[in-house]
Amino acid sequence: MAEHRRSPEDPTRRRFLGYLLAAPTLAVGVTWADAALGADEAEASIPSLPQPEDLFDLGDLQNLAALPTSGLISVQVDEDGTASFALHRTEVGQGITTAVAMMIAEELDLPIDKVRITLADARPELLMNQLTGGSNSVRSIFTPVRTASALARQQLVRTAAARWDVPEDEVATRDGVLSHRSGKSATYGSLAKVAASDRTVQVSVSLKAVEDFRVLGKPQNRIDALDIVTGRKRFGMDIQVPGAKPCMVRRPPTINGTVRAVRNADAVKAMPGITDVAVIRYGVAVRGETFGQCVDGLRALDVDWNPGTVDGESDATVLAKLRKARLPLAVPPLGALSVEAEFTFAFASNAPLEPDNAIADVRPDRAEIWSTLKVPIDARQDIARQDIARQLGLPVDKVVVHVVTGGGSFGRHLFHDVAAEAAEISQKMGKPVKLSWSRTDDFRQGRAHPMCVSRVRATHLLGNVLTYEQRHTSSETSFSHGLGEMITSTAAELPIAGNYTFAQTIFLLSQSVPYNFGVVTQLLNEIPLKFNTGSMRNIYSPNVVCAQELVVDKLAAKLGKDPVAFRREFLKDDRLRAVMEEVVVEGRWGRPLPKGVAQGIGLHAEYRGAVAVLVEVDCRPETVNRPISDGVTGPRVTKATIVIDAGLPLNPRGLEAQMIGGLNDGIALALTSSLHIKDGIPLEGSWDNYFYTRQWNTPPDVRVVVLPPTTGTPSGAGEIAVAPSFAAVACAYARATGTTPTTFPINHGELGFEPFPLQPSTPASPTNGLDSAF
């Protein structure tokens, strides 16, 4: 039998602390504070501007200093030989549960199918660590989860060694089995009870070296894949809570309008299947036996509305306000020696495919909520619970919040609008409800990435770029979900000077120009408009980077250089340089293409990773005008190559998936998907109005290259591909057509659909579905 002992402990290797917990079977715990410290030390050699997620860690350390063991995350080994871990993050499709299972399997020497991951309920003591956003999940979990798993393995080894009376370093572990060369062996399950501790004691352990990884770094399929393809995976909408009947809401004709009067509530309540009707903050809720009957009920309501918060606003009025609010550029234009450009980015929806939904069971003395929440916990309070408790007039500890697996997020689930609304309805009706927004609600009343304008001026002389100024002006993005308070409260520690708002802080920390362009300034200004906004996958970067890369191409053209040759000359980031060189080869930069078809390149470093995207866009009329019923065609991205340096890639297969997803988001933002605001509301009401990338828009030829490890730390992956993909498509389009677009998406100018009426707020479902069977 092969020897699987680990190399003898190297006394100079860093040790990580944790606890053996008093429990019936083996359980270990690790505090975030200890583990985060370890992570910081390990990362000390990578110079990069701290990004928001690092700052959260900083804040956590301060908060956790006073809490020696209360913020534990724990791994348990059970008698059936499995290890369980309750993840304090939510899974919304980015494969976080798979990555964590891999970490546990790695350090515990356990097959991955013996690792059980569940989603933890809201846990106030975990503070900001229970937040899935900013692509920080995998990075911030990496050290603590491995530490807990390594401690569990160490305790199993100690237990076996004592039983067999052999030295610990002669006990090997593999696939959930402990063994000794004498032939003795035991499964983890058989020792789970014996290895348990009867009191909580502190212990330390060192972690596997990257070279010894057998699970991490290898392609791993999603652990929830079988449940998904068989339809067994339960999303929020699929959960059954006794008495929680379907519920939908009739909504106002403008954003955040309110109810003035309902004329026929009783008649609607008497409709077939309808059980309750209640006026709520932004509409009238209807509860019934089926969602279909709720739709019929809400459509039958006769309601008078009060105005909303942005009634007079349309695309043009918002744009005019943005233009007025632009911060001045400081360097005077120098005629032929400057490149100037201004780009407008339309409102975009962050709606996932699963409509916002939540189950609420509010009783006079307690409440229970089920919803997909990325921030069940605030830094100082539990926002979702606290807000809902405050709204309901209940003590916080009487409100239980369950985190449910989500059908996508893209920023939407950073907020708890739907959970709060479900609670309001349940309280008013005095019954449990399963609330779903309709698709049309999601687009028209749900949160959106706000319209913004990015103005850039670069000056150059004798082949050098002297200045690069970017002024980004945006309709306000709401961060009122806990990140805001966290950042503001640690503002004194931030490595930026001055008195910035939270949004400006996020902007400064997440943006940087990766080129040697002399004096660089990037500033953000926001105008306060009361749209329902929130960050969307990759927040500001897609817009800012798209504008930047288009200007880089313009500068290259002005200096008579090829876009890649120019970037090679001016790039200051070595990791970006490496991914660019790889993409140039893999994607065959400069290969001959017919007229009307062109390549474009986009580069972006963020979340401690670097990505290069090279696409080919076909803008020939026969492609642009290809017929698809009720679908936007337009230019087609025919080929895409993406290269990622993910620092320490934990799951190349998962990374590849995130790159493909980010690519399709970038294509949508560049070419097809936006919200058209008219008289206080978006016109979009379905996926045939809001044109996210479809099969007829996606490139038939996509290739992703994940570079071998370059650092010891996994980078973020969920968002990083969006910005460079958007930029690459925009640059390719400009080169194929000879015109740099100034408004995105490029088709925003014409409305490609007939909008649904604004009232009733949810359209009736068609009845002719059998006609389109195939």
Add this chain to the structure above:
Amino acid sequence: MSQHTFVLNGSRVTVEVADDVRLLWVLRDILGVTGPKYGCGLNVCKSCTSHINGKAFNPCSVPVSKIKESDEITTIEGLPATVGRDLHPMQEAWLEEDVSQCGYCQPGQIMAAVALVRKTKAEGRQITDADLDGLRNICRCGTYSRIRTAIRKGADRM
């Protein structure tokens, strides 16, 4: 209220519900069959895609009264049984290609893919890029490339 009888995943079922309630809600809210997902209720997103007598259709846009007693409705839950196995070859291809991200669209994607392959096979031809371009199912996580690869792989084994 009236009674509606049809065959669901191989078993005869009878439900009591108003005629115009769309089949999706009969499946999900009354019968508790949650594989078909609600993504729009407008016959657009296709996340509710299921089969009627072997053909892909969208139950969110069909009133239950239009379903005949002899109609066989198959949802993702009943797909493997149509080939007498634990998993349909298309589901296996989906697993091998690790297609799913959030997974919300995937039951509908698989049901649409199976119908598309049946259709092209009946026409005696291979799946083309144009066939794949014609699939309307939304995947907001953007898994399209892997879907395309998986459909071709699944088709080879069907």
